[in-house]
Amino acid sequence: MQRLRQRADFLKAATGSKAPAGPFVLQAIKRDEDGSPRIGLTVSKKVGTAVERNRVRRRLREIVKQSAAMMRPGYDYVLVGRRAALQEPFARMAAAFDAAVRRVHAAPAGRIAKPAARH
RNA sequence: UCAGUCGGCCGGACGGCCGCUGCGGCACUCACCGAAAGGUGGCCGUGGAGGAAAGUCCGGGCUCCAUGGACAAACGGUGCCGGAUAACGUCCGGCGGGGUUGAUCCCCGCUUUCGCGGGGAGAGGCCCCAGGGAUAGUGCCACAGAGAACAGACCGCCUGCCCCGCUUCGGCGGGGCGGCAAGGGUGAAACGGUGCGGUAAGAGCGCACCGCGGGACCGGCAACGGAACCGGCACGGCAAACCCCACCGGGAGCAAGACCGAAUAGGGGCGGCGCGGGCUCCUCCUCGCGAAAGCAAGGAGAAGACCCGGAUCGGUCCAGAUCAGCCGCCCGGGUAGGUUGCUUGAGGCGCCGGGUAACCGGCGUCCCAGAGGAAUGGCCGUCACGCAUGGCUCUCGGGUCAUGCCCUACAGAACCCGGCUUACAGGCCGGCUGAUGUG
Numbered sequence: 001m002q003r004l005r006q007r008a009d010f011l012k013a014a015t016g017s018k019a020p021a022g023p024f025v026l027q028a029i030k031r032d033e034d035g036s037p038r039i040g041l042t043v044s045k046k047v048g049t050a051v052e053r054n055r056v057r058r059r060l061r062e063i064v065k066q067s068a069a070m071m072r073p074g075y076d077y078v079l080v081g082r083r084a085a086l087q088e089p090f091a092r093m094a095a096a097f098d099a100a101v102r103r104v105h106a107a108p109a110g111r112i113a114k115p116a117a118r119h
Numbered sequence: 120u121c122a123g124u125c126g127g128c129c130g131g132a133c134g135g136c137c138g139c140u141g142c143g144g145c146a147c148u149c150a151c152c153g154a155a156a157g158g159u160g161g162c163c164g165u166g167g168a169g170g171a172a173a174g175u176c177c178g179g180g181c182u183c184c185a186u187g188g189a190c191a192a193a194c195g196g197u198g199c200c201g202g203a204u205a206a207c208g209u210c211c212g213g214c215g216g217g218g219u220u221g222a223u224c225c226c227c228g229c230u231u232u233c234g235c236g237g238g239g240a241g242a243g244g245c246c247c248c249a250g251g252g253a254u255a256g257u258g259c260c261a262c263a264g265a266g267a268a269c270a271g272a273c274c275g276c277c278u279g280c281c282c283c284g285c286u287u288c289g290g291c292g293g294g295g296c297g298g299c300a301a302g303g304g305u306g307a308a309a310c311g312g313u314g315c316g317g318u319a320a321g322a323g324c325g326c327a328c329c330g331c332g333g334g335a336c337c338g339g340c341a342a343c344g345g346a347a348c349c350g351g352c353a354c355g356g357c358a359a360a361c362c363c364c365a366c367c368g369g370g371a372g373c374a375a376g377a378c379c380g381a382a383u384a385g386g387g388g389c390g391g392c393g394c395g396g397g398c399u400c401c402u403c404c405u406c407g408c409g410a411a412a413g414c415a416a417g418g419a420g421a422a423g424a425c426c427c428g429g430a431u432c433g434g435u436c437c438a439g440a441u442c443a444g445c446c447g448c449c450c451g452g453g454u455a456g457g458u459u460g461c462u463u464g465a466g467g468c469g470c471c472g473g474g475u476a477a478c479c480g481g482c483g484u485c486c487c488a489g490a491g492g493a494a495u496g497g498c499c500g501u502c503a504c505g506c507a508u509g510g511c512u513c514u515c516g517g518g519u520c521a522u523g524c525c526c527u528a529c530a531g532a533a534c535c536c537g538g539c540u541u542a543c544a545g546g547c548c549g550g551c552u553g554a555u556g557u558g
Contacts, residue, residue, distance in 0.1 A: 058139095
């Protein structure tokens, strides 16, 4: 899984479709070519101290690893960590990520995808 | 054994599955991304957070910039002495001062004695000290109080002298001239403290003890300590107010710096094209001379080469300055981006030696994180530890079992070292002090 490293890639992904969940926000955008999917993680200082930010980053990265098959080639994904990712049970977070990937591809680019039938 | 305090150390262990990243080896010379520089991708082995990685408060290394050298000025910092160190505001050893506790000793009063009360000195323990200079100068010392830095007499005390009244002739009361600074009161601080003598009352006026100032000489590398003797006692505090003295300091920081290097814009050079003018070869027309070849004049068109060039500024000229179309190639600077700097270092460990110690020396041995939208992890099992609840037991301190929780406190390297400061669940070791128990 390739990672995003350039600031320009992150800014471009922010203009794509978005899927907010509790512990994170998923953004996705189609690239010009059909290479393997790329993923970037954003965990700002608002989330907490360096220790907490690192932990959020690691848990999100692990979820991405487990659900790598769902991601489509030619897409760039950016995962914005939220503070809830510190405490959320791992299995629930993984399920939320799978749902977010589906939502982000169902919605037209530029629109915010609503959570599907929240109950 | 427990408590307090000081110092040092550790800060979950083992295992399974799946990953990340540095290095080494082997494959691949292939695929992908990129204009390029360069990057990504396989398998095996191996390394992979801290005592504070934190705050960024000091000190260095390293890099670039500035600077002719030295000194001074300015600004900032440090400030007892000696040592350690690359250096420090750090560390070690020593000295001094203050606070608290206080063994012991001294003085005075009462007491037959035992002893009681008041005052003073003070070994030792613990804690604190921005601990140079107040005779270099300037400034400040509020309020209260009579008087506060060449200080004072409000209340008060005194019958020494004078006057008045009374008198039981002892004196008493009032006023004045004077004397005093002991007591009251104010204050952070009142021209040393306590006691005795002395006196009208008092006062270092005299004396004892204590304090204070000077001090030959002695000890110590020094800070400083001791001290014969002298002086009846003065010379206040604040430098964390300015200031003076001594010493130290150029600035910015790995986003330092070095190398590679697009697109676009801009810079320089070379070449070409285009525009205007001049001259001319040439072509055509008209006319003249000539027998002809040809010569000559005018007009029109016009290729190549050559020469000159425009605009603005300035009254004009010269000189000058600035600006100036299109295309191609080359060059240099440089942005994004990439690579590097990047981990072997005032390094860790062990032994020996020196030193009270901080620390230093010698020998041996080891290589111990190097990311970059930022690796060092995710999930799980067992055990240990902790907490909560419940059961059982019980010598009432605990022990044991089950379940649950946190799967752990503070906290995540960002160029590298030495310190300081701050945060920290729980645990281990040692020194000192005290209490208790046993022999």
